[in-house]
Amino acid sequence: MNRFNDQERRGLYHAIESRPIEDDVLARLIAAAHHAPSVGFMQPWEFVIVRDGGVRRAIYDNFNIANRAAADGYDGSRRELYDSLKLEAIVDTPINLCVTCNPASTRGFGLGRQTMPETAVYSTVCAVQNLWLAARAEGIGVGWVSILEPSVLRAVLQIPEDVLPVAYLCLGYVTEFRPEPELETRGWEKRLSLPELIHFDRYGTRDEPRARELLHSLKDDPMLEFERDR
Amino acid sequence: MNRFNDQERRGLYHAIESRPIEDDVLARLIAAAHHAPSVGFMQPWEFVIVRDGGVRRAIYDNFNIANRAAADGYDGSRRELYDSLKLEAIVDTPINLCVTCNPASTRGFGLGRQTMPETAVYSTVCAVQNLWLAARAEGIGVGWVSILEPSVLRAVLQIPEDVLPVAYLCLGYVTEFRPEPELETRGWEKRLSLPELIHFDRYGTRDEPRARELLHSLKDDPMLEFERDR
Numbered sequence: 001m002n003r004f005n006d007q008e009r010r011g012l013y014h015a016i017e018s019r020p021i022e023d024d025v026l027a028r029l030i031a032a033a034h035h036a037p038s039v040g041f042m043q044p045w046e047f048v049i050v051r052d053g054g055v056r057r058a059i060y061d062n063f064n065i066a067n068r069a070a071a072d073g074y075d076g077s078r079r080e081l082y083d084s085l086k087l088e089a090i091v092d093t094p095i096n097l098c099v100t101c102n103p104a105s106t107r108g109f110g111l112g113r114q115t116m117p118e119t120a121v122y123s124t125v126c127a128v129q130n131l132w133l134a135a136r137a138e139g140i141g142v143g144w145v146s147i148l149e150p151s152v153l154r155a156v157l158q159i160p161e162d163v164l165p166v167a168y169l170c171l172g173y174v175t176e177f178r179p180e181p182e183l184e185t186r187g188w189e190k191r192l193s194l195p196e197l198i199h200f201d202r203y204g205t206r207d208e209p210r211a212r213e214l215l216h217s218l219k220d221d222p223m224l225e226f227e228r229d230r
Numbered sequence: 231m232n233r234f235n236d237q238e239r240r241g242l243y244h245a246i247e248s249r250p251i252e253d254d255v256l257a258r259l260i261a262a263a264h265h266a267p268s269v270g271f272m273q274p275w276e277f278v279i280v281r282d283g284g285v286r287r288a289i290y291d292n293f294n295i296a297n298r299a300a301a302d303g304y305d306g307s308r309r310e311l312y313d314s315l316k317l318e319a320i321v322d323t324p325i326n327l328c329v330t331c332n333p334a335s336t337r338g339f340g341l342g343r344q345t346m347p348e349t350a351v352y353s354t355v356c357a358v359q360n361l362w363l364a365a366r367a368e369g370i371g372v373g374w375v376s377i378l379e380p381s382v383l384r385a386v387l388q389i390p391e392d393v394l395p396v397a398y399l400c401l402g403y404v405t406e407f408r409p410e411p412e413l414e415t416r417g418w419e420k421r422l423s424l425p426e427l428i429h430f431d432r433y434g435t436r437d438e439p440r441a442r443e444l445l446h447s448l449k450d451d452p453m454l455e456f457e458r459d460r
Contacts, residue, residue: 024447031448034424037362039376041413043422049444052431070344078339087342100433108419109308112317114300116376118351122396125355132267132356133363146269146346159433166352183271189338192273194264201282203330203389214279217254218261 019173020094025138029171032134033099038123040108045124045166048157050096055156059168060090062152063145070147081188088145093172098157099128101164121166128167141174194218249403250324255368259401262364263329268353270338275354275396278387280326285386289398290320292382293375300377311418318375323402328387329358331394351396358397371404424448 030047038044050056067087074082090096101124103117113119128144135142145168153165183189195211218224260277268274280286297317304312320326331354333347343349358374365372375398383395413419425441448454 023444024451027445027448028451028453030428030445031424031454034422034427036359037374037411039374041411041419041421043419043427046427046429046433048429048431048433050431055431066345070341073340073344082341098433107422108413110303111300111312111413111418112376114303114377115296115379119374119376121348121352122355122358125352126359126362128352129266129356129359130363133360144267144269144349146342146349147344149345157433163433181267181271183338183341188341189271189273191271192264192337194261197264197273197276198260199276199278201278201280201285203276203278203328203387203393214253215257215260218257221254221258223258224261 021140021171021173025140026095026171028138029131029134029140033127033131036123036127036130038108038126039113039119040111042105042108042111042113042120042123044101044103044105044107044120045127046100046102046163048098048100048159050098050157051094053091056091056096058156059096059148059153060088062148062156063088063090066147066149081186085182085186085188087143087147089143089170089172090145093143093170095171097131097169097171098153098159098165099124099131099167099169100159101166102162103164104162121164124164124166128169131169135171136177139173140171141177143170144168145170251370251401251403255370256325256401259361259364259368259370263357263361266353266357266360268338268356269343269349270341272335272338272341272343272350272353274331274333274335274337274350275357276330276332276393278328278330278389280328280387281324283321286321286326288386289326289378289383290318292378292386293318293320296377296379311416315412315416315418317373317377319373319400319402320375323373323400325401327361327399327401328383328389328395329354329361329397329399330389331396332392333394334392351394354394354396358399361399365401366407369403370401371407373400374398375400 033045071079071082101121103120132142148168150165153168157165159165178185184191195208195215198211199205200207200210263275301309301312331351333350362372378398380395383398387395389395408415414421425438425445428441429435430437430440
């Protein structure tokens with residue numbers, strides 16, 4: 001059961017190379033994360049670099065149990081499609097990275113966190129997205145594995161109670177980045193139409209003609225190839 | 231009380247120009263957000279573009295009440311420093327943007343959200359960070375205002391119960407981007423030392439010499455000017 005079949009090898013991280021990630025590249029990715037904006041300049045993030053095989057095997061076991069339970073929620077052709085997706089690359093990437101958040105940290109002296117304390121965790125997610133984009137620029141694919149039981153993840157990584165595991169990431173060089181998300185290509189979900197997601201001045205005041213007018217330049221925008229054919 | 235004093239005009243968005251944001255630029259920013267990665271390709275985000283003066287005035291009133299309460303939590307010189315910070319630009323930017331999330335949406339068929347449902351909101355934050363970076367590239371400053379009472383924000387923007395206001399953003403052209411966060415320059419909080427934030431294989435296994443070794447290339451990395459002088 002440790003070996004993926006051909007279908008499983010396809011997927012989110014297809015064509016992952018075994019090439020290790022050099023220290024200077026990993027350093028740039030983590031520095032990019034560390035330079036994300038944070039509420040009150042709190043910088044609530046920490047980084048657990050996971051290379052150890054035993055630790056990754058334990059995380060992979062966690063994934064398998066959670067994934068089997070999740071798969072049982074689907075029937076028929078959707079179940080088949082689900083089973084064919086590659087939803088993690090825990091043991092076949094050179095580096096896993098757990099990005100954590102200490103939401104109770106006094107760093108930043110609470111600025112901006114009195115009414116919306118959730119912004120501490122949001123800051124950490126901003127750091128993850130910075131890292132994700134930096135990785136893309138370096139030719140490194142990042143998979144965010146959320147099919148994990150957080151309590152088990154905590155136990156395996158020895159994360160204390162006051163620290164939140166926000167993102168568990170698998171990092172590896174890939175030979176190709178697809179123009180569309182794998183889940184779109186494989187027919188799991190469709191890209192939403194952007195004009196339907198826009199409201200004016202108040203929520204619920206959708207005005208699709210007005211939204212289309214606002215967005216009409218995207219079709220010919222040389223900056224946004226990804227929007228051109230939509 | 232509607233007019234900012236000289237000190238207030240300094241700050242997070244100093245030197246904001248009155249130049250309006252063109253539709254094609256706003257469209258690019260929102261498209262950048264819409265192309266963020268999302269759990270299960272869920273795309274749980276929506277965008278409320280707020281230009282209406284009355285709506286912004288109501289949000290600004292919300293900020294003022296929340297900010298006075300927050301300010302009362304500080305004493306002495308820190309209170310003085312807090313009072314001198316410009317923490318919003320609600321009425322003096324041409325566009326406010328509220329990014330919302332529908333965490334209960336069935337889009338994405340629940341993929342990746344069985345054990346960590348918080349990833350729906352995290353996806354929305356990834357969209358915000360994409361927008362933030364795109365705005366930087368366009369010369370537009372983004373201020374994330376979290377000193378708001380969410381229930382009031384909901385009422386003003388008529389956001390229904392099942393939708394979460396994740397980020398309230400102020401967008402405007404700025405003449406200058408500082409190399410360091412305003413809160414660092416003004417002495418509110420220091421940049422954390424990156425090697426102290428790195429753990430190996432398990433949380434709590436900090437190894438600063440090893441972390442310094444991993445990160446030592448950053449000092450001379452031509453890609454990361456921001457790390458060079460640290």
